[in-house]
Amino acid sequence: MSERSDDFLFDQVTINVQAGDGGNGAVSFRREAYVPHGGPNGGSGGRGGDVWLRVDRGLNTLLPFRRKKHFKAGRGKHGSGKDQNGAYGKDEIIRVPPGTVVRDADTGELLADLVTPDQELLVAEGGRGGRGNAAFASSTNRAPHFSEKGETGQARRLYLELKLIADIGIIGKPNAGKSTFLASVTAARPKIADYPFTTLIPNLGVADIDERSVVLADIPGLIEGAHAGAGLGDRFLKHIERTRVLIHLLDGAAEDPLADFQAINAELAQYNPALARKEQIVGFNKMDLPDAQEHFENFVRNVRRNVPDVRHDVPDIRRDVPDARHSIPDLEVIPISAATGEGVRELLHGALAILDALPPEEKIVETETMPVFRPTPDEEQFTVEREGKAEGVSIFRVRGVKVERVAQMTNWDQDEGVRRTHRVLQAMGVNDALRAAGIQEGDFVRIGDVEVEWGEGSL
Ligand SMILES: Nc1nc2c(ncn2[C@@H]2O[C@H](COP(=O)(O)OP(=O)(O)OP(=O)(O)O)[C@@H](O)[C@H]2O)c(=O)[nH]1
Ligand SMILES: [Mg+2]
Structure with a gap:
């Protein structure tokens, strides 16, 4: 993990959480008229607040943690006389984006992969309140002159890593028009500009289509060598792992869209063969420009021939068929202009159709390190x-x-x-x-x- 990239990507961070201490128990005795020796009535302290992580679907970055890395829940109030127990400490709730993988920073143990909106995880438990002297009264000690202090709240260091979750990932070279496309089909308003690497943090958008919502992720542009970290590509590629279908966007007006297409696919395969096997649909963008119109026919004609090479790692019996190009699954190429909106609905529909044809249960949840099995410690042991x-x-x-x-x-x-x-x-x-x-x-x-x-x- 390089510090260099953390500075502006900020999709991994270590934070400190501190649950609240329990309140102290009180020592107090009843004072009533005509009762010389009142009984004990010291109340107990309140429990300290817990620290929780909660998934907020409105977030898509860990950027807020750049400023704030320490989180503390409230301490329980102390008990007081007249059997008054202290109030509970206030819980601290830390909002995180969907797709946040949580680890104990000191042991590396995977605590959770928070993927569902509103999912919650208790990360530090508040201390219990100390008992007041009333709680210690017994037949042998009717007037105890002592109480407990509140228990110290749990403290912990957490390592958070964001791996976005989206139905559809939009990939392509820098400047292909990915963010423009996202903006044209969702309410997201990513930065769009006529230079590469405009997008540095994946943007999420929700497209409402056919009475349903699909989440799209606009992934920053990929370049040659991305799998090995060029242009921070490895950091972007990991987000693609958790998307189910890819829209591969091409700048049709670029010099050689086919070469771009192949280069990106090669990066996917080298980063993780499973990425190269992900279903793709191609959006041939910028069709409002003459150059793109000119390249289109040629691209469609040649791309089919090249697909088996691109997906060379796919164990597919059909590769043995003499004329493989007719039997490979059709790669759909949709001509679009993200700028004018032409073809964008069709592209989105195409991606949806692929999504719907996928087996329903596809594992996207982090399992690379299984939670360590820890028998609950025997509290009495020492x-x-x-x-x-x-x-x-x-x-x-x-x-x-x-x-x-x-x-x-x-x-x-x-x-x-x-x-x-x-x-x-x-x-x-x-x-x-x-x-x-x-x-x-x-x-x-x-x-x-x-x-x-x-x-x-x-x-
Ligand atoms: N003519 C034309 N220009 C487009 C089209 N789509 C995008 N552009 C322009 O292409 C440039 C890059 O668009 P972006 O959406 O920022 O591209 P991107 O793929 O998100 O780029 P990075 O974030 O750098 O990877 C901008 O100047 C857009 O206005 C299109 O369909 N036609
Ligand atoms: Mg962009």
Whole structure:
């Protein structure tokens, strides 16, 4: 992945997401007239907000992430007296375009391929709220003087990559008129100009035709060597992978439209043979110009002869038929003028007919890395290791989902709360494991960000 192309293409980005921390639980007691010792009524903190990705069909680039790469959900409100629980933290919803492939940036694990509009993915979970002292009241402790802190929200780095999803991809050399065509059949208003590489980010448009909607992607122009990255071609070609039918647009007024046609097809084949096998229909553009009119007949006559060569990698029994050119599937060539609108509906209809003839289920969803199977970690499990030794004092590290959560949610300045935590850790077997590991009076124990001194009876 080159930084160079990221600057303006921006179809891949790493972002940071941080879910909200849970609110803290409160310590509070009822105060009523004539009741000298009211019961505990400290409410619990609210859950922290989650971070979600949501597919927004109106987006077709990751460009907004150029400015904003950090996302944070709201923290839960703290609990308070009179059994008031804190409000939940606000969720953070990050909008992404359809076709966003989501990976954990640190492990590379594929989390999801977000292809359907409004699809949602939970990417960081909010921390739970800390319990207030009311929640700890029991027959043995009717007036607990402690509460929990809120749990820290999950933080994560995500790698997002956009691979557009469209029914029809419009491909061709730079300046062929792809964007003009898109604009003529959809409401999209891409930039159009009389120089190559006007389009740098694929444009999406929706064509309403025959009472249905089809999504078209105007892919930036391809040049020779595209498959190897020339003109950023490899970045554009990957978008073609997720289109089902190709409209191959030619500048009919160019010097040699047939050579252009073959060059592009060769790039497709070299990038990925499956691309060369994708169904195509040709739009022979700029027919309003005399040069194009002049080239048209010749193109149609010769293109058929050349198609089997272009699709040389297709295992097709028909290639063995002596006169292959009559038996290859007909490549439709529609003369059009994207500028005047002549023939554009016909071209679109032709592409639709091909689309409809395709088998309904064609895999477009990313599977190149299957999600890794991870058994849900046993929360109770933990490990103990000696982390270091300094001036005769050892430091032990305890790791585990539950131990870390318990330690993090403890208010270490509340004696009763600290004692309760000790009991929980004792019951989990943490103390025994530390003794077995050789811990001595005066050593330190680290759990998450917490560090406590070890004394017999203290932990
Ligand atoms: N005469 C004529 N000019 C056209 C036609 N279609 C497009 N053009 C012109 O050709 C030039 C290129 O058109 P674009 O639509 O920007 O071409 P493109 O294929 O999107 O180009 P890139 O984005 O650079 O790959 C513009 O000046 C258009 O006005 C047509 O049918 N007839
Ligand atoms: Mg363009």
